Amino acid sequence: MKRSEGFLMVLQVPLDYVLLLLAAVSAYGMRFLPFFVEWRSIRFDLSLEEFVARAAVVSIGVVALFAFAGLYVADPNRKLGDTLKRVVVASTVALGFISLGIILSTTQFESRFLLMVSWVLTIVYVSLGRICVRGVKAVLYRAGIGLRNVVIVGDETVGAQIADELTIRKELGYQVVGVLKQFSVRDMEIYTRRGVDEIIFAHPRGRENEALRAIEYASRHHIVFKYSADMFQAYSANATITALAGIPMVELRKTPLDGWGKVLKRITDLVCGVLCIVIASPIMLVTALIIFFETGRPILYKNERVGYRGNKFFTLKFRSMYQKDSTGVQFGRAGSAAEKREQELIREKNTRSGPIYKIGDDPRVTPFGRFIRRWSIDELPQFFNVLGGSMSIVGPRPHQPREVDLYKDSYPTVFAIKPGITGMSQISGRSDLEFEEEMRLDILYIERWTVFLDLVIMLKTPFVLFRKRRVE
Numbered sequence: 001m002k003r004s005e006g007f008l009m010v011l012q013v014p015l016d017y018v019l020l021l022l023a024a025v026s027a028y029g030m031r032f033l034p035f036f037v038e039w040r041s042i043r044f045d046l047s048l049e050e051f052v053a054r055a056a057v058v059s060i061g062v063v064a065l066f067a068f069a070g071l072y073v074a075d076p077n078r079k080l081g082d083t084l085k086r087v088v089v090a091s092t093v094a095l096g097f098i099s100l101g102i103i104l105s106t107t108q109f110e111s112r113f114l115l116m117v118s119w120v121l122t123i124v125y126v127s128l129g130r131i132c133v134r135g136v137k138a139v140l141y142r143a144g145i146g147l148r149n150v151v152i153v154g155d156e157t158v159g160a161q162i163a164d165e166l167t168i169r170k171e172l173g174y175q176v177v178g179v180l181k182q183f184s185v186r187d188m189e190i191y192t193r194r195g196v197d198e199i200i201f202a203h204p205r206g207r208e209n210e211a212l213r214a215i216e217y218a219s220r221h222h223i224v225f226k227y228s229a230d231m232f233q234a235y236s237a238n239a240t241i242t243a244l245a246g247i248p249m250v251e252l253r254k255t256p257l258d259g260w261g262k263v264l265k266r267i268t269d270l271v272c273g274v275l276c277i278v279i280a281s282p283i284m285l286v287t288a289l290i291i292f293f294e295t296g297r298p299i300l301y302k303n304e305r306v307g308y309r310g311n312k313f314f315t316l317k318f319r320s321m322y323q324k325d326s327t328g329v330q331f332g333r334a335g336s337a338a339e340k341r342e343q344e345l346i347r348e349k350n351t352r353s354g355p356i357y358k359i360g361d362d363p364r365v366t367p368f369g370r371f372i373r374r375w376s377i378d379e380l381p382q383f384f385n386v387l388g389g390s391m392s393i394v395g396p397r398p399h400q401p402r403e404v405d406l407y408k409d410s411y412p413t414v415f416a417i418k419p420g421i422t423g424m425s426q427i428s429g430r431s432d433l434e435f436e437e438e439m440r441l442d443i444l445y446i447e448r449w450t451v452f453l454d455l456v457i458m459l460k461t462p463f464v465l466f467r468k469r470r471v472e
Contacts, residue, residue, distance in 0.1 A: 003146070004137075004140055004145060004146030005074065005137075005146060005173075006074070006259075006262075006263070008133055008136065008137060009072065009074050009259065009260070009263075010263060011133070012071070012072060012129075012130075012133060013063060013072060015129050015133070016063055016066060016071075016126055016129065017059055017060075017063055019122075019125040019126050019128075019129050020055070020059040020062055020063070020122060020125075020126070021052065021055055021056060021059055022121075022125055023118050023121035023122040023124075023125045023126075024051065024052065024055035024059075024114075024118050025048070025052060025055075026117075026121050026125075027113075027114050027117035027118040027121055028048055028051050028052075028114060030117055031113055031114060031117070051114070055118075058098060061094070061097070062090075062091070062094045062122070065090045065093055065094050065097075066086075066087075066090050066126075067260075068090075069086045069087075069089060069090035069093075070086060071083065071086050071087065071090065072260055073259060073260065074258060074259030074260065075259075080130070080131070080134060083130050084127050084130065087123060087126050087127050087130065088123055091119060091122045091123045091126070092119070094119075094122075095115065095119045098115065099115065137171070137173070138170075138171035141170050141171050141172070141173045142170045142171065144175075146173065147170075147173055147174060147175040148173055148174050148175070148197040148198055148224075149174075149175050149177045149194075149195050149196050149197045149198070150166065150174050150175065150176055150177065150196070150197065150198040150199070150200055151176075151177060151178040151179070151180065151188065151191050151196055151198075151199050151200070152176060152178070152179045152180070152199075152200045152202055153179075153180045153181075153182070153183045153199065153200065153201050153202060153214060154179075154180075154181070154200070154201070154202025155181065155202075158202045159179050159180075159181070159202045160179070162200060162202055163176045163179050174198075177191055177194060177195075177196065178191045178196075182210065183201070183210050183211075183213060183214045183217075185213070185217060188214075188217055192221055192223070196221075196223055197223065197224060198223060198224040198225070198226060199214055199217075199218050199223055199224070199225050199226070200226045200227070200249065201214055201225065201226065201227035202227075211227060219254065219412045219413065220408070220409060220412040221412075222309040222310065222412070222415065222416065224251060224253075225251070226249045226251045227249070254413050254416040254446060254447070255416050255417055255446045255447060255449055256447075256448075256449055256450075257416075257417055257446070257449045261449070261451075264451060265392060265451075265454070266389075268393065268451075268454065269386050269387075269392050269393050270386075270387065272386075272393050272458070273383045273384075273386040273387045273393065274387070276380075276383045276393075277383050277384070277387075280380050280383070283377060283380065284318075284380050284381070287318055287372060287377055287380070288318070290368055291318060291319060291368065294366060294367075294368050295319075295322060295323065295366055296323070298319060298323075298330070299318065299319060300316050300317065300318065300319065300381055301316075301317045301318065301319040301320070301321075301326060301328075301330070302314040302315070302316060302328060302330045303315045303317055303328060303400070304328060304329075304400065304401060305398035305399060305400060305401075305419065306398065306399060306400070306401055306404040306408075306415070307390055307391065307398055307415070307418055307419050308390075308415065308416075308417060308418045308419070309415055309416075310404075310408065310415050312401060313385070313390040313391075315382055315385055315390075315391070315398060316381035316382055316384055316385055317378045317379060317381060317382070318372055318377065318378040318380070318381060319369070320365055320366060320368075320369025320370070320372055320373050320378050321362075321364045321365055321366065321369060322364060322366060324338065325338050325341065325342075325364035326338055326364075327339045327342055338364075341364075342359075342364075345359045345362070345363075345364075346359060349361065349362070352434075352435065353434065353435065354407075354434065354435030354436065355399075355403045355404075355406035355407045355435060356399065356403055356435050356438070357403070379421060382421050383421070385421075386421065389418075390418070391418055391419055391420060391421060392417070392418040392419070392420045392421075393420060393421055393422065393454070393458060394420045394421075394422055394423055394445075394454045394457050394458060395417055395418050395419045395420025395421075395423050395445075396414045396417070396419050396420065396423055396425070396442035396445065396446065397419060397420070397423060397425055397426065397438065397442065398419035407435075407439075411439050411443070413443050413446055413447075414439065414442050414443060414446065416446055417446055417449075422457060422458065422461040423441075423442060423445060423457060424441040424442060424444060424445040424457065425437070425438040425441040425442055426461070426464070427457055427460045427461055427464050428441055445457075
């Protein structure tokens with residue numbers, strides 16, 4: 001999802017809320033017009049301020065109904081007619097709930113006019129708001145802002161049809177950067193270097209092997225993959241079917257963590273990150289002081305890891321090793337020399353199989369470093385990574401680039417979301433799991449993500465910490 005799409009999607013919530021209040025105010029003002037006063041005298045004693053205060057509370061519930069109706073789902077291919085239909089249905093359901101609430105309560109509210117006109121104006125205003133947002137999108141797309149770069153793989157008939165339609169209708173939000181008769185890794189790499197957001201596989205019959213190669217390539221390079229719906233029925237648990245240029249398309253999504261799910265997860269990360277930093281600040285302060293008096297500076301260790309979409313970043317940890325044994329660019333030439341010694345220790349004392357290593361009885365760890373590792377106190381500074389946006393509270397475990405180089409082609413799905421401080425693999429065995437088990441758990445989390453699953457993992461994490469981590 002492009003940033004412009006995400007911004008407009010989030011903007012629709014406060015916009016709808018303002019339009020709901022505007023509909024209520026407009027209905028109240030219309031009731032006092034001479035025409036309506038002459039038609040029926042005013043029988044209620046309710047000031048504008050009181051009515052707006054009630055409408056402000058009710059509008060929150062109406063926005064929630066809009067959310068249940070799917071009006072805030074990130075779907076760039078949804079038809080305007082479908083959106084307007086959802087607005088009418090959700091507004092009508094809201095009217096029913098409000099009417100029922102008035103009947104069941106002891107509140108005296110005798111103006112059916114305000115209810116009916118507010119309902120009509122809600123439909124009109126919110127629909128106009130949706131049309132305006134679509135108009136803004138169309139203007140941005142025609143100006144070349146927020147377009148999704150797409151490569152079409154298909155025969156001359158279907159592929160050319162889609163390419164021509166997307167080129168002519170810029171308001172659909174696509175920019176065709178290439179058309180291939182057959183999928184070729186060599187050709188795709190040329191387009192990928194220029195920037196590709198989606199691959200549309202438009203072969204109407206067969207070629208499953210070619211399509212699977214395209215899916216593998218798209219997964220490895222974190223590109224959205226869509227294919228003609230008649231090619232095969234399903235490949236992913238997160239497949240969605242939409243129409244594009246009049247042709248049914250199936251989009252493969254690695255995770256349901258998209259659109260509002262991504263927004264909600266980011267809000268959760270920020271709130272939980274701040275709370276955890278506040279709660280853990282005394283522990284972090286004491287830890288920093290002990291490290292300083294034990295072995296001096298630096299107190300924090302910057303460890304390069306691979307995160308979302310294969311981007312590299314530095315995790316923050318409390319330094320648990322002696323300075324002369326600490327690796328990485330943070331320590332300059334001494335860090336390079338320490339890396340050579342680390343390679344020797346891996347060959348001699350590695351206790352894990354697969355791409356991920358773990359040095360048993362590591363002589364480089366300080367006495368206090370061994371303690372903070374055992375209780376995972378060394379990882380507390382990673383909450384600042386969460387606030388910075390490079391990590392989440394819950395997600396797959398972040399690994400070092402040299403480890404990732406050994407498995408990135410086999411498990412590209414683990415880079416579909418941000419890595420986490422805790423996660424399925426962390427609560428299931430911490431650092432003692434075999435590599436294959438860890439990958440299976442991380443991929444399961446990515447494919448089956450829900451808010452409830454995040455909550456369960458966060459609640460289980462403290463109990464796992466109390467069992468202590470085995471430090472060899």
